[in-house]
Amino acid sequence: MIRPALLRVAVVAAFLTACASAPEFATVPPPPASPFPAPSYTETPAIASLMKDARAASESGQPANAAALLERGLRIEPRNPRLWQELSRVRLDQKEYGQAESCAQRSSSWAGGDNALRFENWQLIAKAREARGDAGGARAALDAAERLK
Amino acid sequence: MRTMFRRRMFGQIEPSGSKRWRYFRYACLALALFAVSFTAYLDFRVRSEFEGRRFALPARIYARPLELHAGLRIPQADVIDELRENNYREGRFDGDSGWFVREGDWLEIEVRPFRFWDGPQNALRVRVDFDANGVVKVQDGQGVDLPLVRLEPLAIGGIYPGNNQDRVLVRLSDVPKPLIAALISTEDRNFYTHHGFDLRGIARAAWSFVRGHGLQGGSTLTQQLVKNFFLTPERTLRRKGTEFIMAVLLELHYGKDEILETYLNEIYLGQDRDRAIHGVGLASLYYYGKTVDRLTLPEAALLVALVKGPGVYDPYRHADRALERRNLVLREMRNTNAITPEQYMLARSTGLGVNAKSGRGTSPHPAFVDLVYRHLRRDYDEADLRSEGLRIFTTLDPRAQNKAEAVLERRLTQYDRDKRFGDPGIEGAVVITDSQTGEVEALVGGRDPRFRGFNRALDAARPVGSLLKPAIYLTALADPAHYTLVTRLDDGPFVWKSRGAPDWEPMNFDRQFHGAVPLRTAIAESYNVATARLGTDIGVGRVLGTIERLGIERPMQPYAATLLGAVDLSPMEVAQMYQTIASGGFRAPLRAIREVTTADGKPLKRYPLAVEQAFPPEPIYLITTAMQGVVREGTGQSLKNWLPPEIAAAGKTGTTDEQRDAWFAGFTGDKLAIVWVGYDDNRAARLTGAAAALPVWGEIVGSLQPEPLALPKPEGIETVRIDPASGLRADVGCDGSLELPFASGSAPVDSAPCATSIGIAVENVKQTTKNWWQRLWGR
Numbered sequence: 044m045i046r047p048a049l050l051r052v053a054v055v056a057a058f059l060t061a062c063a064s065a066p067e068f069a070t071v072p073p074p075p076a077s078p079f080p081a082p083s084y085t086e087t088p089a090i091a092s093l094m095k096d097a098r099a100a101s102e103s104g105q106p107a108n109a110a111a112l113l114e115r116g117l118r119i120e121p122r123n124p125r126l127w128q129e130l131s132r133v134r135l136d137q138k139e140y141g142q143a144e145s146c147a148q149r150s151s152s153w154a155g156g157d158n159a160l161r162f163e164n165w166q167l168i169a170k171a172r173e174a175r176g177d178a179g180g181a182r183a184a185l186d187a188a189e190r191l192k
Numbered sequence: 193m194r195t196m197f198r199r200r201m202f203g204q205i206e207p208s209g210s211k212r213w214r215y216f217r218y219a220c221l222a223l224a225l226f227a228v229s230f231t232a233y234l235d236f237r238v239r240s241e242f243e244g245r246r247f248a249l250p251a252r253i254y255a256r257p258l259e260l261h262a263g264l265r266i267p268q269a270d271v272i273d274e275l276r277e278n279n280y281r282e283g284r285f286d287g288d289s290g291w292f293v294r295e296g297d298w299l300e301i302e303v304r305p306f307r308f309w310d311g312p313q314n315a316l317r318v319r320v321d322f323d324a325n326g327v328v329k330v331q332d333g334q335g336v337d338l339p340l341v342r343l344e345p346l347a348i349g350g351i352y353p354g355n356n357q358d359r360v361l362v363r364l365s366d367v368p369k370p371l372i373a374a375l376i377s378t379e380d381r382n383f384y385t386h387h388g389f390d391l392r393g394i395a396r397a398a399w400s401f402v403r404g405h406g407l408q409g410g411s412t413l414t415q416q417l418v419k420n421f422f423l424t425p426e427r428t429l430r431r432k433g434t435e436f437i438m439a440v441l442l443e444l445h446y447g448k449d450e451i452l453e454t455y456l457n458e459i460y461l462g463q464d465r466d467r468a469i470h471g472v473g474l475a476s477l478y479y480y481g482k483t484v485d486r487l488t489l490p491e492a493a494l495l496v497a498l499v500k501g502p503g504v505y506d507p508y509r510h511a512d513r514a515l516e517r518r519n520l521v522l523r524e525m526r527n528t529n530a531i532t533p534e535q536y537m538l539a540r541s542t543g544l545g546v547n548a549k550s551g552r553g554t555s556p557h558p559a560f561v562d563l564v565y566r567h568l569r570r571d572y573d574e575a576d577l578r579s580e581g582l583r584i585f586t587t588l589d590p591r592a593q594n595k596a597e598a599v600l601e602r603r604l605t606q607y608d609r610d611k612r613f614g615d616p617g618i619e620g621a622v623v624i625t626d627s628q629t630g631e632v633e634a635l636v637g638g639r640d641p642r643f644r645g646f647n648r649a650l651d652a653a654r655p656v657g658s659l660l661k662p663a664i665y666l667t668a669l670a671d672p673a674h675y676t677l678v679t680r681l682d683d684g685p686f687v688w689k690s691r692g693a694p695d696w697e698p699m700n701f702d703r704q705f706h707g708a709v710p711l712r713t714a715i716a717e718s719y720n721v722a723t724a725r726l727g728t729d730i731g732v733g734r735v736l737g738t739i740e741r742l743g744i745e746r747p748m749q750p751y752a753a754t755l756l757g758a759v760d761l762s763p764m765e766v767a768q769m770y771q772t773i774a775s776g777g778f779r780a781p782l783r784a785i786r787e788v789t790t791a792d793g794k795p796l797k798r799y800p801l802a803v804e805q806a807f808p809p810e811p812i813y814l815i816t817t818a819m820q821g822v823v824r825e826g827t828g829q830s831l832k833n834w835l836p837p838e839i840a841a842a843g844k845t846g847t848t849d850e851q852r853d854a855w856f857a858g859f860t861g862d863k864l865a866i867v868w869v870g871y872d873d874n875r876a877a878r879l880t881g882a883a884a885a886l887p888v889w890g891e892i893v894g895s896l897q898p899e900p901l902a903l904p905k906p907e908g909i910e911t912v913r914i915d916p917a918s919g920l921r922a923d924v925g926c927d928g929s930l931e932l933p934f935a936s937g938s939a940p941v942d943s944a945p946c947a948t949s950i951g952i953a954v955e956n957v958k959q960t961t962k963n964w965w966q967r968l969w970g971r
Contacts, residue, residue, distance in 0.1 A: 087261070087262065087263055087339075088261070088262065088337065088339035088340075089259075089261035089262070089263070089339045089340040091339065092339035092340055093339075093340065107795075107798055107800075108310055110798075110800055110801075111309075111310060111786075111787070111798060111800075114629070114786075114800070114801050115259065117628070117629060117801065118259075118626065118629060118631070119259070119261065119264075121626070121628030121629060121862065122628070122904075130801075141804070142800075142802055142803070145778065145802075145803045145804050145805055146803065148778075148805050149776075149778055149803055149805075152776055152778075152809055152904060152906070153904055155904060
């Protein structure tokens with residue numbers, strides 16, 4: 044009973060060091076399979092159209108425009124985890140690794156039980172940490188992603 | 193003898209005569225030299241200044257564009273208000289944009305073309321359907337559904353050159369022919385043939401004067417331009433001479449079109465409070481709400497009528513004179529055959545038809561513009577801001593701003609009436625942000641929203657009182673092994689002794705002690721003593737660390753009294769601090785600017801949304817629940833007068849010593865608002881946060897269709913049914929039990945006396961919690 048708990052603490056500690064959170068807040072538990080159902084967000088036409096335009100902007104090498112389009116979406120639906128995740132991708136493109144990680148975390152905070160989405164977010168976090176030269180942090184994120192499978 | 197005499201005479205005189213002649217010649221030479229060099233100097237000035245001169249264009253500041261889409265919660269009336277504020281006319285004006293028609297629960301809008309930071313948008317016909325909740329459908333002119341439509345944003349002010357001159361540059365090719373014809377017919381008939389001065393014009397002016405028709409100008413457009421452009425307004429002969437030479441020089445160097453275009457952009461055509469309206473481009477927007485190319489004949493004639501004196505012929509204050517002068521312009525046009533008699537008759541019978549007077553001056557919302565200016569100054573030179581015509585796209589939400597201004601003004605006036613504390617009256621400040629993105633939607637710097645001066649929202653650092661308490665409880669709740677929402681805190685007499693400082697003995701607002709109180713009650717009722725004891729138990733340093741992490745940059749003294757808010761913060765700083773809690777522990781720097789472009793629309797800078805996780809989600813979830821308790825059953829419960837309970841807003845009241853400052857800070861799912869009320873001179877206001885600041889908050893937020901506050905439950909949180917009386921686990925046998933969140937493993941393990949079932953599996957982790965809890969309980 045205690046050993047998994049200790050392991051958890053270790054993972055948490057690694058995560059905390061990685062994201063430079065102060066150690067006195069000993070939480071951010073590892074993400075086991077969530078008991079909460081995925082929130083039912085149906086994509087509204089407004090969000091769908093902004094996401095589509097953002098993807099097109101990204102593909103044509105205009106990440107700033109893509110980010111602006113996603114931010115427009117977030118003003119309409121600040122709780123849409125897909126928008127946050129897309130923004131994380133764009134930030135990764137823009138080499139804004141800190142923001143890429145934060146946006147992925149924000150996405151997960153609204154993801155509820157959508158493990159596929161959270162898996163993607165950990166992948167994005169791993170990439171951001173990798174790019175920043177934080178190999179340990181990247182590995183911890185990949186481990187976290189694996190646990191969601 | 194006579195010859196002799198003459199000779200002598202001339203012999204004597206001649207030398208002196210030739211000397212005089214010589215002096216005369218020298219004088220002439222000197223004069224000629226002076227004239228030549230003066231002319232050369234003027235020539236240099238004319239060329240260098242005219243060529244190098246670019247009109248100083250103010251940075252233009254825009255509100256956020258209203259984005260219409262199905263599902264937007266906005267009443268039809270608010271959309272109409274915003275259209276009206278943006279000078280949309282009610283009625284159908286086919287072939288024109290900037291109008292709307294209202295038919296029951298739908299609107300038809302012809303949206304004006306606009307250059308957004310990410311590109312131009314053409315004029316657009318849309319139909320918007322509403323129901324009781326807001327927009328249900330947006331379609332184009334052909335009935336095809338549109339996912340999203342941006343209305344062009346409201347211009348909310350500018351950053352102006354020192355003389356507050358405002359203008360919108362136009363090309364000559366954009367200026368309609370009737371306007372040019374009107375100008376030339378009225379001001380300078382021989383413009384296209386003269387060389388800068390017009391003898392016939394002067395003669396006509398003189399003749400008209402002689403015939404008793406009053407003094408007329410006789411100055412050519414070129415001379416008028418020179419006068420406005422290079423010279424001071426004094427009226428001396430010397431200046432007149434200088435003007436004459438410069439006008440001729442200007443004509444020598446430049447074509448008629450260049451001179452005319454500059455004239456049309458330079459000319460002073462009106463005054464809007466402290467803002468000077470220059471050029472036909474801005475004047476047509478100001479008086480008619482349309483671009484200059486769309487002006488009709490009578491409208492163009494009015495602008496030309498104003499050339500003579502925008503004050504004397506002010507269409508708002510002296511409509512009769514303005515109309516008379518406009519008709520004179522039309523008559524001159526007819527007399528010079530610029531228009532036909534039929535056109536003349538038709539135009540003459542048209543009313544002035546100017547927009548309602550805006551009266552907004554350099555900005556209707558100076559406090560917000562002040563914030564924008566301060567942010568811009570980090571990245572731009574002051575000179576560039578005042579002259580380069582930058583376009584600044586901001587986050588201001590005109591709905592929120594207008595409501596915040598109106599509510600604050602009305603409430604403060606009422607408090608003054610109720611209290612009769614004399615002058616100066618009570619003051620206040622409001623900050624509203626998007627609780628998720630940190631965009632500043634409204635900023636009110638005082639009760640007179642048009643006043644450009646002390647900006648209390650940014651600069652009034654006042655004691656915050658209990659507004660710091662959430663930071664203390666957040667620090668505690670982040671340590672779930674020791675603190676949960678039901679942990680009993682001691683609200684008995686408390687003295688804090690520290691070396692070198694007087695003893696600190698905090699007191700509760702009701703001057704009572706409440707014994708052992710659950711943590712959630714201590715914050716809901718804002719008990720000072722229990723909070724002070726809690727804060728000193730966990731350590732002032734740790735609490736200050738939390739405050740800093742919440743986004744407060746101002747250094748704070750590590751004194752125990754700091755815990756109860758003996759700290760001065762501005763409403764904006766408080767907003768930053770609460771923002772981090774409202775957005776789930778993600779700190780987002782408050783932003784007022786989205787994008788900046790050059791005058792012709794080239795993107796210069798974007799201020800992107802930036803978030804950073806400052807706290808794990810679990811303690812944020814717990815503190816938010818506790819702050820919802822403040823509103824549901826604590827010091828903020830009167831909010832129910834403005835918000836239905838399902839909004840589940842979270843908030844905190846703040847009242848300082850002798851009630852000098854009244855605060856309310858809180859948030860819903862989408863809005864965060866901070867309200868401060870107090871006297872500038874620190875008089876005791878005798879108003880609590882709940883009595884003075886909360887009603888302002890409730891009335892503003894309640895009018896903005898707020899979204900319910902529903903935080904996603906983090907994984908490390910479980911909810912447990914609790915019996916409030918004992919703070920233990922409840923079940924069906926307990927009346928009045930409630931569900932409370934706990935960090936996993938921190939919930940009480942024992943059942944309340946009212947519970948019928950017993951025996952709950954106890955895990956190892958929970959055991960420690962139990963011991964701690966028991967220890968506290970035993971105290």
